Amino acid sequence: MKKTNVLFAASECVPFIKTGGLADVAGSLPKYFDTEKYDVRVMMPKYTCIKESLREKMEYVTHFYTGFCWRDQYVGLYQLKLDGVLFYFIDSEFYFNGSWPYSNVYDDIEKFSFFSRMVLSVLPLLDWKPDIIHCHDWQTGLIPVYLNDSFQGDLYYHHMKTIFTIHNLKFQGTWDVRTMMEKTGLSGYYFTPDKLEAYGNGNMLKGGLVYADRITTVSDTYAEEIKTPFYGEGMDGLLRAKAGSLRGIVNGIDTDFYNPEKDTDIAKTYSIKTALKGKAANKEALQEELGLEKKPDAFMVGIVSRLTDQKGFDLIDCVMHEICDLPNIQVVILGTGEKRYEDMFRYYASLYPGKVSANIYYSEALSHRIYAGCDAFLMPSLFEPCGLSQLMSLRYGTLPIVRETGGLKDTVEAYNEITNEGTGFSFRNYNAHEMLGIIRYAKHVYENQRTNWDEMVVRAMKQDFSWAASAKKYQALYDELMEEKIVEETPADL
Numbered sequence: 002m003k004k005t006n007v008l009f010a011a012s013e014c015v016p017f018i019k020t021g022g023l024a025d026v027a028g029s030l031p032k033y034f035d036t037e038k039y040d041v042r043v044m045m046p047k048y049t050c051i052k053e054s055l056r057e058k059m060e061y062v063t064h065f066y067t068g069f070c071w072r073d074q075y076v077g078l079y080q081l082k083l084d085g086v087l088f089y090f091i092d093s094e095f096y097f098n099g100s101w102p103y104s105n106v107y108d109d110i111e112k113f114s115f116f117s118r119m120v121l122s123v124l125p126l127l128d129w130k131p132d133i134i135h136c137h138d139w140q141t142g143l144i145p146v147y148l149n150d151s152f153q154g155d156l157y158y159h160h161m162k163t164i165f166t167i168h169n170l171k172f173q174g175t176w177d178v179r180t181m182m183e184k185t186g187l188s189g190y191y192f193t194p195d196k197l198e199a200y201g202n203g204n205m206l207k208g209g210l211v212y213a214d215r216i217t218t219v220s221d222t223y224a225e226e227i228k229t230p231f232y233g234e235g236m237d238g239l240l241r242a243k244a245g246s247l248r249g250i251v252n253g254i255d256t257d258f259y260n261p262e263k264d265t266d267i268a269k270t271y272s273i274k275t276a277l278k279g280k281a282a283n284k285e286a287l288q289e290e291l292g293l294e295k296k297p298d299a300f301m302v303g304i305v306s307r308l309t310d311q312k313g314f315d316l317i318d319c320v321m322h323e324i325c326d327l328p329n330i331q332v333v334i335l336g337t338g339e340k341r342y343e344d345m346f347r348y349y350a351s352l353y354p355g356k357v358s359a360n361i362y363y364s365e366a367l368s369h370r371i372y373a374g375c376d377a378f379l380m381p382s383l384f385e386p387c388g389l390s391q392l393m394s395l396r397y398g399t400l401p402i403v404r405e406t407g408g409l410k411d412t413v414e415a416y417n418e419i420t421n422e423g424t425g426f427s428f429r430n431y432n433a434h435e436m437l438g439i440i441r442y443a444k445h446v447y448e449n450q451r452t453n454w455d456e457m458v459v460r461a462m463k464q465d466f467s468w469a470a471s472a473k474k475y476q477a478l479y480d481e482l483m484e485e486k487i488v489e490e491t492p493a494d495l
Contacts, residue, residue: 002038005479008131009043010120012113012140014088017051018102022252022389023138023168026219029255031086033472039479042129044120046097046112047079047090055081059090063126069115070184078123089127091119109140110176110205111184117143118186121152133162133482139174141165142209143185146197149212150187160489162482165209167218169386170227170234171311174205181205200235210239214482216247217475219387220408224249232384250475251411252387253468259369259396261462266366267373273462276398277455280373287374291358293331300444301331303375303399305368305390308338308346313381313404318345319433324440325353329448333371335360372397377426377443381436385409391425392466398458401425402443404436412466416446421453424461 013020015028031041047059059079066073077092091097096112103109121144124130136144145163152158176184178192181203192198197208210216218224226232228241240247257263261279262272268286271279281297288295302324306312317324318341324332334346334357346359360367372378378394380403387408391401395412403409405427416423426446428439447454 004038004040005133005483006129006131007034007039007041007133007135007479008120008124009041009135009137010117010141010144011043011045011137012116013102014043014045016083017045017055017088018048020102021168022219022387025255025389026166026168026252027137030253030468030472030475032084033253033468034476035472036085039476040129042087042089042131044089044091044123046102046116047077047092048097048099048102049094050100050102062089063123064092065126067119067122069118069186070111074115076119076122078126089123091116091123093119106174107176107180110174110181113140113174113205114143114185117141118147120144121147121158125155125157130157131161132486133164133479135164135166136209136213137166138168139172139206139209142174142205142207143187144209145212145214146187146191146208150191160486162215162486163213164215164217164478164482165213167206167210167216167227167386170206170218170232170236171384173199173207173234173236175199175202177201178203207236207239210236210243214246214485215478216240216243217478218247218249220251220411221249222410223384223386223407226384226407248478249411250471250478251408251466252389252392253466253471254389254392254396256396256467259372259393261373261397264369264373266369268370271373273398273459276458276462280376280398280458283370283374284376287333287370288331290370291333291360292355293333293358294355296329296331298448299329299331300327300377300447301333301375302377302379302402302440303371303394304332304334304336304379305371306336306338306380308336308342310339311383311385312338313383313431313436314339314342314345316381316431316433316436317379318342320437321345321349323437325349325357327441327444330444331356331358333358333360333375335363335367335371337361337363368393369397372399375399376447377402377440379440380404380409381428382406382409383431388412395424395461395464395466398462400443400454400457400461402436402439403427404431405429412464416443416453416457418446418450418453421456423457424464425457 011027350359385407
């Protein structure tokens with residue numbers, strides 16, 4: 002039986018480069034496909050900021066020169082196999098130099114236009130041909146466009162299918178049309194309102210939405226939300242028109258990496274059977290590590306996040322005094338972001354020593370200890386395409402407190418004290434005091450319905466948000482596209 006060949010194209014990917022959840026999807030998901038039926042590979046830029054220990058393992062494949070933006074550009078191709086997945090790397094020090102994968106939108110427009118075009122250009126040089134190119138976020142939005150443009154003259158690319166996945170609709174890769182035409186090399190034909198033009202500018206993400214055969218996003222609820230003006234970021238009309246091609250598939254997490262039974266970063270490992278004792282030991286160790294009062298009965302709330310408006314920190318700012326004034330509560334923050342929120346948490350940590358710990362940096366190891374040691378995890382996002390932190394907290398038996406939006410609504414079942422069901426707590430309206438009310442309620446359940454709370458911890462840890470579950474849904478989508486491909490390749494007279 003012929004395998005379905007799928008190429009992931011992404012601007013970042015674990016373990017090479019990570020700035021957000023996109024990297025987790027691109028790096029982790031390919032490992033979970035049925036390898037007897039699907040050959041899934043990944044292509045990304047060969048950034049100079051990738052760790053040297055990984056760069057030196059990459060094998061040279063080939064190189065060539067091509068014209069792009071009035072320059073004769075070197076293009077190298079490298080590969081590396083990790084965990085059974087073959088990764089390809091487009092090499093160009095001209096575009097992928099520097100200490101960070103992104104610089105600014107103006108420069109990134111040209112950088113990722115180059116990357117998108119080179120993804121297609123190198124394919125004939127491989128001994129492997131993808132049936133489907135799975136594009137991720139605006140940085141790869143031009144791949145379906147280029148495939149429709151100059152590459153269609155080559156029979157090699159005929160009937161090649163594309164999927165475009167939206168990880169966060171807010172980021173779209175926009176600039177003025179004239180500059181976009183110069184940097185992408187696309188003609189004015191593509192910069193009309195029914196193609197890449199949007200509100201007077203060129204828009205790379207829109208290219209993916211218009212020309213891809215299928216559109217996905219990272220949760221069912223977010224797929225519905227982005228068809229409305231509030232969440233649609235100006236693309237809601239187009240997404241309503243493309244509703245038949247749009248679907249949501251919730252992200253997963255690497256359950257081997259986020260595993261409280263084997264996690265070497267936490268004070269004491271634990272399983273579902275030993276969760277209550279294990280979490281108590283981790284709470285005590287976390288309190289000691291962060292200089293908090295050693296109180297085993299304290300209601301400890303964790304936050305691991307980028308400190309931005311999107312994540313709901315304006316709500317927290319509004320009622321942080323009231324949160325801190327709750328008796329027997331502790332709050333642990335880990336993350337960086339907007340200065341006003343960094344300063345806010347530093348202020349409350351100084352105002353409430355022993356009760357608030359503000360860790361204004363990022364540490365993967367400490368994030369694991371927060372997931373393991375806290376009782377609840379606060380995530381009151383304005384919008385959340387999927388969210389991964391709530392999945393990690395569920396995995397460690399730390400009950401999420403979330404706003405009912407996007408993937409948070411899809412992955413956290415609100416506690417029902419009458420039926421004793423649920424895996425966390427949620428509130429609907431984007432309102433600070435509604436959030437405060439649900440925090441108080443969660444604390445009440447923790448203190449006064451402890452048996453129900455403990456049972457909810459066990460239910461949370463039993464939830465299956467592995468990539469394997471997500472992979473099955475993507476496989477069904479790939480099968481659907483392959484059926485269309487077969488029909489297109491079959492001569493009409495047969």
